[in-house]
Amino acid sequence: MAQGSVSKKKSCDTCYKKCGKGRVPEEILNELDSAMEKLEASPHMSLLKKYLTRDVFEELRDLQTPLGATLWDCIRSGVINLDSNIGVYAADAQCYTVFDLLFDKVIEDYHLGFKKISRQPPCDWGNIRNIGNVDPTSTYVVSTRVRCGRSLDGYPFNPKLTEAQYKEMEAKVSTVLRDLKGDHKGTYYPLTGMAKDVQQQLIDDHFLFKEGDRFLEAANANRFWPTGRGIFYNTSKTFLVWVNEEDHLRIISMQNGGDLCAVYGRLVEGVRKLEKKLTFSRHSSLGYLTFCPTNLGTTIRASVLIKLPKLSADKARMESVASNYNLQVRGSSGEHSDAKGGLYDISNKRRIGLTEYEAVKEMHDGVIELINIEKSMK
Numbered sequence: 257m258a259q260g261s262v263s264k265k266k267s268c269d270t271c272y273k274k275c276g277k278g279r280v281p282e283e284i285l286n287e288l289d290s291a292m293e294k295l296e297a298s299p300h301m302s303l304l305k306k307y308l309t310r311d312v313f314e315e316l317r318d319l320q321t322p323l324g325a326t327l328w329d330c331i332r333s334g335v336i337n338l339d340s341n342i343g344v345y346a347a348d349a350q351c352y353t354v355f356d357l358l359f360d361k362v363i364e365d366y367h368l369g370f371k372k373i374s375r376q377p378p379c380d381w382g383n384i385r386n387i388g389n390v391d392p393t394s395t396y397v398v399s400t401r402v403r404c405g406r407s408l409d410g411y412p413f414n415p416k417l418t419e420a421q422y423k424e425m426e427a428k429v430s431t432v433l434r435d436l437k438g439d440h441k442g443t444y445y446p447l448t449g450m451a452k453d454v455q456q457q458l459i460d461d462h463f464l465f466k467e468g469d470r471f472l473e474a475a476n477a478n479r480f481w482p483t484g485r486g487i488f489y490n491t492s493k494t495f496l497v498w499v500n501e502e503d504h505l506r507i508i509s510m511q512n513g514g515d516l517c518a519v520y521g522r523l524v525e526g527v528r529k530l531e532k533k534l535t536f537s538r539h540s541s542l543g544y545l546t547f548c549p550t551n552l553g554t555t556i557r558a559s560v561l562i563k564l565p566k567l568s569a570d571k572a573r574m575e576s577v578a579s580n581y582n583l584q585v586r587g588s589s590g591e592h593s594d595a596k597g598g599l600y601d602i603s604n605k606r607r608i609g610l611t612e613y614e615a616v617k618e619m620h621d622g623v624i625e626l627i628n629i630e631k632s633m634k
């Protein structure tokens with residue numbers, strides 16, 4: 257079965273044991289046993305801790321995927337970082353099937369009710385013209401960004417990639433990127449050999465991914481760094497592609513101001529150009545597959561960098577109001593960062609169980625509501 261075409265068929269640990277993978281190595285079983293003790297003793301409730309009950313653990317402990325991915329490969333980040341919000345990643349596409357007793361619960365919780373029997377709708381970018389500018393006077397929104405993730409069919413995720421595969425994927429993707437034309441025409445910059453000050457400036461300007469994320473490090477997602485990693489962008493840095501950070505590809509459209517319509521349209525056109533040349537992994541129920549279960553389905557995160565001085569004066573209230581519209585609040589440098597100068601990254605939280613259009617519309621409508629609340633406050 258091709259790596260990417262994962263069926264929802266219940267995994268059978270016997271057949272996986274019979275496929276020559278044999279037993280999970282003793283040292284891994286020992287890691288898992290001590291990991292379970294650490295999790296049970298931890299006061300922090302990550303989704304991993306919440307759903308890896310002792311019963312589920314016993315069911316999954318001895319399983320592995322055809323590529324040899326174990327439960328330890330999937331949970332090690334959340335055990336090493338007990339303060340994780342989620343704490344679990346899929347080491348390869350089959351993990352979503354083999355370890356479904358854990359992943360299905362995490363997915364249902366994070367994506368607000370996507371159940372095991374649910375199916376991700378077909379990709380639907382909708383009518384882009386129905387998406388507007390969330391802040392036409394640019395009073396509140398500093399910039400707007402829409403990103404999606406894609407995994408190359410036939411390749412595992414970070415923990416199971418070899419150095420040769422990183423190089424192979426980078427060569428394959430950068431060749432396709434070099435052929436982009438029009439608004440998407442640009443240059444690919446490998447991380448290998450990139451001057452540190454150039455790299456840091458790109459990170460500070462919100463274009464490039466950060467380095468050394470402890471959650472990804474503990475998930476074995478940073479092996480062979482910086483080999484196979486890089487960034488593509490057009491001249492105006494409004495269309496960008498990250499290669500082999502957390503996901504095989506992160507495809508990004510962004511620009512200053514609140515013109516979500518322009519940002520979304522550029523992303524859709526860019527994805528359509530790339531999918532003509534690259535085959536992306538799609539699951540019959542989970543949609544587009546990604547390393548982290550929080551990004552499955554549409555994989556869309558539509559965000560604004562926004563200042564709401566009155567509403568954000570009470571952060572807890574702002575987060576509560578945001579969650580009413582299924583929005584997530586991050587700091588000004590994205591995930592796991594603080595808000596500097598009252599600047600917040602607000603985006604849709606749900607990525608699965610709705611279409612691409614609905615995910616972007618959910619952010620569009622929610623941000624407009626937050627701005628209206630800000631305007632109404634004395």
Ligand code: ADP
Pocket residue numbers: 399400401403459461462463464465506510557559560561586588589590591601
């Ligand atoms: P991802 O969006 O890929 O999940 P992060 O939350 O780490 O990852 O954000 C990646 C980068 O994108 C960070 O530098 C963040 O500040 C930046 N970013 C997110 N939203 C916006 C936006 N609306 N405008 C500009 N930069 C943004």
Ligand code: DAR
Pocket residue numbers: 334339340341342343344471502548550551591
């Ligand atoms: N920091 C990890 C991952 C959470 C989701 N964000 C991703 N995938 N970038 C956690 O468990 O908190």
